[in-house]
């Protein structure tokens with residue numbers, strides 16, 4: 001039996017297409033990357049909710065043409081912040097349920113299927129050779145430790161500088177940690193409607209945490225952080241472990257001076273991009289800003305930020321399936337950074353870093369992860 | 379070449395869709411009006427693109443339905459005939475011009491209240507437009523053409539009166555202008571002295587052509603604005619007191635609502651009930667002055683009117699907004715800052731409807747008490763909303779119903795609305811944003827010469843009947 005209640009059924013008669021989710025309330029800037037790109041009503045949250053409702057009630061049948069409006073959404077959750085209706089906290093859940101229904105009937109989008117196949121064969125979405133254990137040997141990490149660093153596939157296989165910076169910072173702070181034989185957390189599966197496989201990934205990872213004697217798990221990936229914290233619970237797993245994003249730990253280390261800033265002189269003018277999975281999905285806004293207050297940088301906020309931040313464009317399976325949406329959304333975000341004359345755009349998620357770097361055409365000099373900045377400065 | 383290919387050749391592949399999702403999503407609105415799917419949706423970006431679409435449609439006899447955000451609460455963007463093409467105008471969203479001296483803004487269809495407000499705050503901070511109690515992202519142009527009511531309507535009337543002129547594409551493809559801008563750009567100061575051709579488009583629900591630009595009047599922001607809440611008992615005493623205040627031209631605006639709406643604003647969960655001893659109505663009064671004394675003097679006069687009213691109904695109560703703000707903090711500020719977030723109480727369910735009418739002041743109180751009985755009979759939450767209009771030359775009232783759109787409730791809503799309309803028509807009220815079913819009833823009661831004239835004008839302007847056919851039952 002599915003561990004999921006039907007959120008679509010719970011909120012079947014709610015959204016009345018008032019359009020409030022299209023823009024930031026009282027700021028009037030756009031909030032929905034998907035709607036902004038494709039413009040039809042079907043590409044805003046209300047369109048997806050309508051499709052979900054109509055499929056549930058049988059008003060429409062399953063057709064291939066539903067795939068694009070269903071999947072061309074980054075699941076950034078900006079709509080949830082703007083909506084004032086009773087179902088507002090459940091919009092992304094509704095979109096995810098819609099996706100899983102569509103996958104059941106029509107199958108996943110080909111790039112999403114390829115991701116699932118890669119995860120099933122190689123335990124990561126990138127067709128990369130699974131190799132966490134090598135890091136354990138290279139860094140001489142213990143088999144067991146209170147703290148487990150969950151690397152996350154993007155930082156381990158693509159944005160390896162984020163992985164290396166996190167490892168380095170933890171070492172500098174003298175944290176006793178290890179890395180387990182982790183599998184992809186399952187986020188790319190859950191976000192793309194392929195829920196069935198995500199359970200296996202969760203089971204494996206939780207067993208690995210237990211074997212390592214972990215009392216807390218840290219990750220530098222906003223997507224993994226959300227998945228481990230929120231989705232595993234929804235899958236029915238009872239986690240008796242503290243879960244932290246690295247910004248939460250590193251901020252504490254900086255505040256307690258367990259990590260000391262050694263860099264002399266400013267690294268540059270820096271602005272911060274709130275990753276959707278860290279900010280809107282998990283409510284972490286303060287720690288990265290406190291860190292930037294301590295680091296030798298000239299910190300400037302770009303607009304919009306925090307709960308209203310514009311998405312980087314990568315999430316929800318969009319980067320693989322709708323590159324034009326991923327690129328256009330990132331270009332807008334880079335424009336926000338440029339508007340405040342930032343040299344460096346930092347985020348706290350390797351997937352944001354990746355997409356923003358891919359789209360960067362000189363709007364900023366560098367796109368970095370905040371952990372990289374900490375590593376540079378300490 | 380198929381119609382779809384022709385449209386793609388005009389706007390590009392990305393902006394034409396005959397996908398099921400688009401056909402479905404554009405087939406309904408929040409009201410109980412029956413859905414119908416368009417054959418296709420197209421999104422032009424410019425007047426030139428729209429003109430080409432209209433020319434093709436006129437040649438091939440393709441029905442066109444203008445759409446901006448579809449939030450008219452009248453089913454007005456739901457196609458009434460088969461094979462219609464919905465023309466979504468949200469990409470035509472330029473604020474063409476704001477004239478500080480003659481106090482007007484010229485906007486394209488896709489410009490929303492929120493965006494106009496932002497623009498004025500940034501570029502013309504001494505001016506304001508007027509805003510409905512609607513979500514902020516509905517079309518300024520469509521609202522004016524629908525002759526809606528906003529937060530200066532008590533003083534200045536329906537939005538149709540705010541129109542200085544317009545540019546439109548006729549169903550046969552020609553671009554025309556009405557109003558003073560027939561003399562050229564930068565000259566949209568008014569409609570007179572001319573044959574008033576704005577009337578060929580205002581109130582027509584897109585049946586006479588596409589309006590591509592509209593000039594609307596802006597107003598100087600007053601230095602001092604005060605708000606007050608008026609709590610009243612009884613339909614006739616409430617309307618009589620509002621009439622007196624509005625006639626004296628003391629207020630910019632009054633939003634009078636059943637107490638249940640006030641309770642909804644305070645966060646009471648549905649279904650919201652009103653109990654004996656509680657006031658029937660709460661009214662938000664907005665008044666302003668160029669100096670503080672002017673606003674204060676107006677307030678004092680209102681106090682005396684309320685004092686007078688208390689001689690007949692001792693429970694009528696005027697409360698200064700400061701007291702409300704002390705109780706409710708930021709929320710109180712948010713309600714009065716238009717476009718306000720107060721509309722959120724109307725987003726409880728997927729269904730929202732009302733029969734809204736403009737009515738002779740002499741029938742206003744009677745309309746309210748009769749309507750109340752009908753709503754109570756059907757067991758819906760009591761959500762009356764009324765506004766004195768144009769310094770009390772007429773009144774507005776409606777009964778709002780927010781409802782889950784399951785089949786049984788939709789049916790019940792239809793019956794309730796029909797009864798409400800029948801009653802309103804018996805008092806010679808005129809429904810606004812008129813759905814097809816209501817327009818048909820109106821026509822049964824109206825002067826037949828008027829209906830004949832409508833038909834004749836429509837035939838002349840749109841010989842092939844391509845513009846939003848079926849609207850108004852025409």
Ligand SMILES: Cc1cc2nc3c(=O)[nH]c(=O)nc-3n(C[C@H](O)[C@H](O)[C@H](O)COP(=O)(O)OP(=O)(O)OC[C@H]3O[C@@H](n4cnc5c(N)ncnc54)[C@H](O)[C@@H]3O)c2cc1C
Nearest residue numbers: 446447448449450454510511512517520521526527584589
């Ligand atoms: C919760 C809620 C509260 C509201 N409260 C108020 C209120 O207090 N006062 C008020 O006045 N309104 C109110 N409204 C209505 C809203 O303000 C209007 O519907 C809106 O401004 C019209 O814009 P739209 O984008 O909804 O137009 P649409 O619904 O897209 O179009 C409206 C009509 O105009 C036609 N049309 C659109 N564009 C053109 C064009 N370019 N040329 C010719 N015809 C065209 C359409 O075919 C349709 O017939 C409320 C709506 C909601 C949902």
Ligand code: SF4
Nearest residue numbers: 015017018019021083
């Ligand atoms: S999701 Fe919320 S804000 Fe968006 S249209 Fe629906 S009710 Fe309105």
Ligand code: SF4
Nearest residue numbers: 032073075076077079
């Ligand atoms: S999650 Fe983001 S992209 Fe998706 S509908 Fe909501 S605002 Fe738009």
